[in-house]
Amino acid sequence: MDQQKVLVALEDVSTYFTVSGGMLRGKRTVKAVDGVSLEIREGETLGLVGESGCGKSTLGRTIVRLNEPTAGRILFEGKDVTELKGEALAQFRRETQMIFQDPYASLDPRMTIGEIIREPMVIHGLYGTEKQREEKVVELLQTVGLKPDHIRRYPHEFSGGQRQRISIARTLALQPKFIICDEPISALDVSIQAQIINILKRIQRETGIAYLFIAHDLSMVKHISHRIAVMYLGHIVEVGESDTIYRTPMHPYTKALLSAIPIPDPIRGKNRHRIPLGGEIPSPIDPPAGCPFCTRCPDAEERCFTQRPQLSQRGDRAVACFALEE
Amino acid sequence: MTEQQIPVDRIPDELFQKLDDSEKNNEFLAMESKTYVQDAWNHFKKNKLALISLLFLAVMVVLAIIVPMVSPYTYDGQDLSLRNAMPGLDHLLGTDKFGRDILVRLMYGARISLSVGFAAAVINLCIGVVYGGICGYFGGKLDMVLMRIADIIYSIPSMLYVIMVMLIFGSNIFSVLLAISVSGWIGMARQVRTQVMSLKEREYAQAARVMGASHKRILFQHLIVNSMGPIIVNTTLMVPEAIFTEAFLAFVGVGISIPQSSWGTMANEARSLIQTYPIQMLWPVLAISLTMLSLNFIGDGLNEALDPRKH
Ligand SMILES: Nc1ncnc2c1ncn2[C@@H]1O[C@H](COP(=O)(O)OP(=O)(O)OP(=O)(O)O)[C@@H](O)[C@H]1O
Ligand SMILES: [Mg+2]
Numbered sequence: 001m002d003q004q005k006v007l008v009a010l011e012d013v014s015t016y017f018t019v020s021g022g023m024l025r026g027k028r029t030v031k032a033v034d035g036v037s038l039e040i041r042e043g044e045t046l047g048l049v050g051e052s053g054c055g056k057s058t059l060g061r062t063i064v065r066l067n068e069p070t071a072g073r074i075l076f077e078g079k080d081v082t083e084l085k086g087e088a089l090a091q092f093r094r095e096t097q098m099i100f101q102d103p104y105a106s107l108d109p110r111m112t113i114g115e116i117i118r119e120p121m122v123i124h125g126l127y128g129t130e131k132q133r134e135e136k137v138v139e140l141l142q143t144v145g146l147k148p149d150h151i152r153r154y155p156h157e158f159s160g161g162q163r164q165r166i167s168i169a170r171t172l173a174l175q176p177k178f179i180i181c182d183e184p185i186s187a188l189d190v191s192i193q194a195q196i197i198n199i200l201k202r203i204q205r206e207t208g209i210a211y212l213f214i215a216h217d218l219s220m221v222k223h224i225s226h227r228i229a230v231m232y233l234g235h236i237v238e239v240g241e242s243d244t245i246y247r248t249p250m251h252p253y254t255k256a257l258l259s260a261i262p263i264p265d266p267i268r269g270k271n272r273h274r275i276p277l278g279g280e281i282p283s284p285i286d287p288p289a290g291c292p293f294c295t296r297c298p299d300a301e302e303r304c305f306t307q308r309p310q311l312s313q314r315g316d317r318a319v320a321c322f323a324l325e326e
Numbered sequence: 327m328t329e330q331q332i333p334v335d336r337i338p339d340e341l342f343q344k345l346d347d348s349e350k351n352n353e354f355l356a357m358e359s360k361t362y363v364q365d366a367w368n369h370f371k372k373n374k375l376a377l378i379s380l381l382f383l384a385v386m387v388v389l390a391i392i393v394p395m396v397s398p399y400t401y402d403g404q405d406l407s408l409r410n411a412m413p414g415l416d417h418l419l420g421t422d423k424f425g426r427d428i429l430v431r432l433m434y435g436a437r438i439s440l441s442v443g444f445a446a447a448v449i450n451l452c453i454g455v456v457y458g459g460i461c462g463y464f465g466g467k468l469d470m471v472l473m474r475i476a477d478i479i480y481s482i483p484s485m486l487y488v489i490m491v492m493l494i495f496g497s498n499i500f501s502v503l504l505a506i507s508v509s510g511w512i513g514m515a516r517q518v519r520t521q522v523m524s525l526k527e528r529e530y531a532q533a534a535r536v537m538g539a540s541h542k543r544i545l546f547q548h549l550i551v552n553s554m555g556p557i558i559v560n561t562t563l564m565v566p567e568a569i570f571t572e573a574f575l576a577f578v579g580v581g582i583s584i585p586q587s588s589w590g591t592m593a594n595e596a597r598s599l600i601q602t603y604p605i606q607m608l609w610p611v612l613a614i615s616l617t618m619l620s621l622n623f624i625g626d627g628l629n630e631a632l633d634p635r636k637h
Pocket of ligand 1: 017018019030031032050051052053054055056057058059216284
């Protein structure tokens with residue numbers, strides 16, 4: 001994997017929101033994403049995992065410029081995406097796409113499936129004539145396992161899993177190099193989750209697309225990710241190869257997340273003890289001064305409450321924890 | 327998905343049940359494909375009051391077009407030998423104090439009243455949708471400034487606009503339209519703004535942005551189209567409002583000039599005869615109220631038919 005080219009690079013990216021905290025408190029800052037550095041390589045899937053509210057969606061939305069970063073740089077193929085304009089921006093819009101969590105909200109209810117999948121082609125003037133576009137739509141429907149005669153139907157006639165397929169077909173219309181999948185399977189039945197994962201994996205094999213695959217628990221990214229990044233309260237606390245993270249998690253938060261997954265294997269399951277995650281995730285409005293995880297960490301020391309550990313390379317992965325530094 | 331899930335391979339066999347055939351292809355719903363418009367029409371038809379109102383309005387429009395064309399009388403033709411006639415075979419609704427045929431005048435008035443009503447609604451629709459759409463979509467400072475301007479326009483009494491417009495452009499039907507439209511679009515703008523503000527956060531609007539759609543495309547092809555239900559309802563309700571304003575202006579003597587007729591001027595002229603020939607007041611008042619009533623019923627019907635949540 002290491003020799004693969006870096007497609008997307010985040011350098012110390014922060015995205016803050018300003019919210020009004022009511023009459024007396026005035027404006028307050030929500031540090032949704034706070035100093036994140038990450039790399040996504042060509043053709044790979046990076047799983048991004050963390051509890052609800054830790055800033056996963058915001059990070060994804062910042063990459064595709066739905067949110068403006070407060071600080072830091074986002075490079076797509078070496079170019080700073082916040083500075084793109086004109087034709088370069090249009091090209092960026094073709095090459096990066098996003099699939100959203102809620103399959104019921106991500107398709108315009110007043111458009112037919114054909115119109116929905118055709119729209120990106122119309123916007124970018126792809127595939128020439130109407131007839132060629134229609135053919136392409138049919139081809140895309142088949143790629144995601146839907147029938148050509150669905151073309152004239154409306155989104156409300158489809159189930160969640162089918163709508164997510166339609167979303168995938170829509171992103172593929174632009175032949176992107178990179179798709180952000182923001183919890184695309186969280187809203188679906190367990191039996192249908194696997195189907196969607198398999199479609200995404202097949203498409204990756206055939207076209208070499210890179211994914212940023214967001215999920216809130218490790219079991220969901222297991223089958224698709226090459227590498228995994230664990231996020232907590234706006235920070236990345238551990239990144240590494242998928243296997244490494246699963247076999248030997250190092251950060252206390254990763255360990256806790258991993259221990260929460262029910263394991264089908266009874267032998268391994270017995271030997272394993274669950275690490276309880278006590279307490280609530282702190283609010284991103286006033287995060288702890290030191291390590292973001294210090295309030296819930298079983299091994300927190302004194303300095304964890306005052307200093308912030310940096311993400312640093314520990315053998316085959318990067319991890320942000322004082323206890324692991326010598 | 328906060329609840330703990332048992333992995334499929336750990337569920338004991340006895341918990342599985344055999345699917346009966348009816349559930350087999352559940353993923354592929356065999357629902358009949360109906361377009362939004364068909365669906366709405368089917369629901370509208372069920373509302374009898376709205377349907378009758380629509381019929382009434384259609385008949386009114388047709389009569390307004392053909393009656394003045396085929397009638398032997400004209401709206402200004404006086405017959406001084408036949409003043410204040412009661413309804414009869416010659417004059418179906420009777421004649422007024424100048425011996426003019428009331429039916430022709432009423433239908434000629436319908437042309438004016440209905441055109442003013444619909445034209446005002448269309449003008450307010452266009453301005454309101456664009457103005458409110460821009461405010462709601464872009465938000466921020468632009469929205470603040472534009473909405474404050476709208477508030478100011480709205481806060482000035484509309485009679486002031488009427489007087490100003492009449493002074494500058496004279497007393498005619500276009501002045502009436504202009505006077506109604508100066509502030510008439512603001513309600514629509516406010517409603518569209520609220521709609522667009524909430525819809526722009528929907529994921530399909532975000533998806534459109536990610537795929538590179540222009541602001542214009544997102545606003546008009548996605549957000550406005552999806553606000554169409556409330557917009558149409560609001561437009562329907564603006565028609566009777568404009569008809570009433572025109573009638574009111576005509577009644578107090580501003581607006582279209584004699585001998586042309588609108589429902590308001592007819593009511594005005596019948597005022598002096600209210601003691602002796604009250605029936606002459608009845609016709610325009612009936613026309614105004616029935617038209618307003620039926621447009622309101624149609625608005626209500628559309629409100630229900632166009633909102634899938636109410637089905
Ligand atoms: N537009 C916004 N304005 C203010 N705060 C926001 C905004 N968007 C997100 N936030 C806040 O930023 C934090 C991170 O939100 P985000 O949606 O990125 O989390 P997430 O990890 O995707 O959670 P989930 O698993 O629930 O989707 C949350 O506290 C959220 O309330
Ligand atoms: Mg999210």
